[in-house]
Amino acid sequence: MRDLDFGTQFIRKVEVLDWPGDVLVEDLSYAAHRVLHLFQEVRPGKVVLVGAMPRDVDPAGTIRRYALDLTPPPDEEVQARFGDAAGGTIDLDHTLAVLRYMKALPADTVVIEVEPADRSFGLGFTDPVEAAMEPVLAMVREEVGMSTPVVASDE
Amino acid sequence: MCFKNLPIEFDANGKASLREGVSDPYSFKAAKPKSYVRKQDGPGAQLAAPPKLRDWSIDPVTRVAGALAVHTTLDLENRKAVDAYSRAMLFRGYEVILQGRDPRDAIDISSRACGVCGGVHATVSSLTIEQAFGICPPPLGLACRNLGEIGEMFYDHPIHLGLLAGPDYSTSLVSVTNPELVRKAEKTPARGYEVHGFRTIKDIMDAMNPLTGKIYLESIEYTRVGRVMCMLMYGKYPHPSTLAPGGLQTTISTQSFNEFYTQLGKIFDYCKVMIATWDDMMDFFLESNPAYEQVGARDINLAQLGIWDDTDAYDAKYANCNMWGNRRWAKPGMIIDGKLVTTNLTDINMGFEEFVDHAFYDDWTRSGSPRFATDPIGNPISPYHPWNKETIPRPTATNFKEKYTWDTAPRWDRKTVETGTYGRMWTTALAAQTPENPFLEATGDGLRMVIPRHNLPETEVFWKVPRTINALERNRARAYAMGFTAVIGMNCLLKAFEYWRRGETKVSTPFKVPKDERVSVGFWEAGRGWLAHHMHMDKGKIMNYQITTPSTLNAAPRDPFGGLGPYEEAVIDTPILESVSDDEVKGIDILRAIRSFDPCMPCTTHMDTGKGVIVREVNSCGCTLE
Structure with a gap:
């Protein structure tokens, strides 16, 4: 999926690293209500969401980090997204709408997103998105309060 | 003799053959597509007031899985739908993807055909492959497969009843289309109060309100229970990680079964509540206005393949499929005209x-002779049969008189047939052949179920085969299907315990990929009904792989004989029972008709606009398309 697969590939890269015991690294690319169930079970104190998100306002490879506005969308929109998710559609917007509506996200929810360059299918990332991988990892480490570099668990 | 239209006859031993003297047995003359819209004919037609016809395209039909559109014509003077075209909007292409691959890949790849019920595809694919390979799972492997599929159904049923169809009967919606029904519901006591706890029908309608209603929210919770049950047997869900030809790779322990039983216990009470709730709601609508019986009504023509094998009977062999098919807990069958x-x-x-x-x-039949004239045991099959089919996509502009959908028109004996959860209950009830067991009895006119005690006491319920098939009865049956599934689950679990106690703990069978030519088929059911995978392999590779799903049948377009697809038939003549003015008509009865089938449309879909542009990428349910 090229650049749009940033979040999934990021997880594959970092899940093998040593993380603090209270940090759960999880690929959330499944349907919204399933993610809801996970959050209801885990009840996280902080969430850091990572992914590629085309917004067409910044150059490719731009990293945006911001606190998520937890105001849910209108009811009709949430209902439509719930229905779509129940039908198996995996969509980050569905997930965010459902999680916000059901108050499953903590107040401390941060989004780190990368502007993709190539939205087509294919292998690997474009150079600007590839270059974003390490800075995003550093931001995530900072968000979870890690002061020392993370290393692979088998090193 | 079950065939009326195809020239197939049976000898005294039941051996089928084509009728002698028929030179081209499967040929047909295409009929001109029928127009169902009322015409103003005859004397005085020119002077008559024009009918109040309104074209209405529902695109997309919301609260269904995937991309479905229905184009209808409403006659507002006579308050009914007079024409309908069902359109599957996206191309799937799994059949194309699977060509040339190792057959074992089909389990994982075909599972992605559906984001809701991927497990059923993986399961039927394993059935297809083990038939081709000449292997069979050990008994506990079969029992665990049954249990995995019990769990999967408890993901499907709550979604339909709570999230997709339920809101059509909620206060928030009915108060807009039929406020008089809400007023009446406030004063109507609910008969099942002792079971479900809702004092009035209005309380039930409130509970069906999207996002806030108790039934809506609980259904989301119960999908989790179903998913856990499925994962205990299949590793993960919706795309199992442990299914293989000849069984499972799952590490099964006593704890697996104990946990499964714990989850199933939670379901027992939910089944009792849902049955009582939907009985009350459907009865209220029918008693308030008997015309609701016409919403989504069509002839009782049903096609089912059966599910949940008898672990003592199933041997995976096509030659014995009538024996093991008839031993399934939910029976295969064709119901024609009831x-x-x-x-x-x-x-x-x-x-x-x-x-x-x-x-x-x-x-594809125009490109040469069919690959196969018969099935593996000599029964005749048509050039239009999936074993002979070739998927050749040819997108063109939409034209309702010509081509208008990505769904094919499956037919049985050249008749339009629908399929559904209710269909397998129907065939099971009519077949009246349940084995001795404490929980389920098929009586010939219905199903008697004893749902075990949990917090609520042991409860006996009886699903009576309906007189007609329509939107309300489809939904009512879906609620009873929860009980049907739960009691079969109990039987399958007890069987699994029996094998476990006896030390028969193997769940898989070794196999080798054969290199010679093989033809096979997996017969199974999704939550919504019919599911078949037909395969032809040679030299260790898939030559042809064809998938037909519930919505392939139900969302089908018109056929070359002039017949309509099931959704189309169900929509036509559906009355518009809304009590609002023409301008305020929402078409809720049309939507109720369609949603009662639980449409499940396309899958991982990458729609090519012709310029190589990906319009939208979704991972979704894939139960309709090629």
């Missing part, structure tokens, strides 16, 4: 054809 005409899988397979006259595909 009568069960066969329960033999060979008959069902023999009479099955797919037509593409109104779909965006080329007709």
Whole structure:
């Protein structure tokens, strides 16, 4: 999926690293209500969401980090997204709408997103998105309060 | 003799053959598509007031899985739908993807055909492959497969009843289309109060309100229970990680079964509540206005393949499929005009054809002789049969007189047939052949179920085969299907315990990929009904792989004989029972008709606009398309 697969590939890269015991690294690319169930079970104190998100306002490879506005969308929109998710559609917007509506996200929810360059299918990332991988990892480490570099668990 | 239209006859030993003297047995003359819209004919027609017809395209139909559009014509003068075209909007292409691959890949790849019920595809694919390989799972492997599929159904049923169809009967919606019904519901006591706890019908309607209603929210919770049950047997869900030809790779322990039983226990009470709730709600609508019986009504023509094998009977062999098919907990069968005409899988397979006259595909029969004239045991099959089919996508502009959908037109004995959860209950009830067991009895006119005690006491319920098939009865049956599934689950679990106690703990069988030519088929059911995978392999590779799903049948377009697809038939003549003015009509009864089938449309879909542009990428349910 090229650049749009940033979040999934990021997880594959970092899940093998040593993380603090209270940090759960999880690929959330499944349907919204399933993610809801996970959050209801885990009840996280902080969430850091990572992914590629085309917004067409910044150059490719731009990293945006911001606190998520937890105001849910209108009811009709949430209902439509719930229905779509129940039908198996995996969509980050569905997930965010459902999680916000059901108050499953903590107040401390941060989004780190990368502007993709190539939205087509294919292998690997474009150079600007590839270059974003390490800075995003550093931001995530900072968000979870890690002061020392993370290393692979088998090193 | 189950065939009326195909020239197939049976000898005294039940051996099928083509009728002698018929030179081209499967040929047909295409009929001109019928126009169902009322015409103003005859004397005085020119002076008559024009009918109040309104074209209405529902695109997309919301609260269904995937991309479905229905184009209807409403006659507002007579308050009913007079024409309908069902359109599957996206192309799937799994059949194309699977060509040339190792057959074992089909389990994982075909599972992605659906984001809701991927487990059923993986399961039927393993059935297909083990038949081709000549292997069979050990008994506990079969029992665990049954249990995995019990769990999967408890993901499907709550979604339909709570999230997709339920809101059509909620206060928030009915108060807009029929406020008089809400007022009446406030004063109508609910008969099942002792079971479900809702004092009035209005309380039930409130509970069906999207996002806030108790039933809506609980259904989301119960999908989790179903998913856990499925994962205990299949590793993960919706795309199992442990299914293999000849069984499972799952590490099974006593704890697996104990946990499964714990989850199933939670379901028992939910089944009792849902049955009582939907009984009350459907009865209220029918008693308030008997015309609701016409919403989504069509002839009782049903096609089912059966599910949940008898672990002592199943041997994976096509030659024995009538024996093991008839031993399934949910029976295969064809019901035509309300009568069960066969329960033999060979008959069902023999009479099955797919037509593409109104779909965006080329007709493969024009490119030469069919690959196979018979099934593996000599029964005749049509050039239009999936074993002979070739998927040749040919997108063109939409034209309702010509091509207008990506769905094919599957037919049995050249008749339009629908399929559903209710269909397998119907065939099971009419077949009346349940083995001795404490929980389920098929009586010939219904199903008697004893749902075990949990917090609520042990409860006996009886699903009576309805007089007609319509939106309300489809939904009511879906609620009873929860009880049906739960009690079969109990039987399957007890069987698994029995094998476990005896030390028969193997769940898989070794196999080698054969290099010679093989033909096979997996017969199974999704939550919504019919599911078949037909495969032809040679030299260790897939030559042809064809998938037909519930919504392939239900969302089908018109056929070359002039017949309509099931959604189309169900929509036409559906009355508009809204009590609002013409300008305020929402079409809720049309939507109720369609949603009662639980449409499940396309899958991982990458729609090519012709310029190589990906319009939208979704991972979704794939139960309709090629």
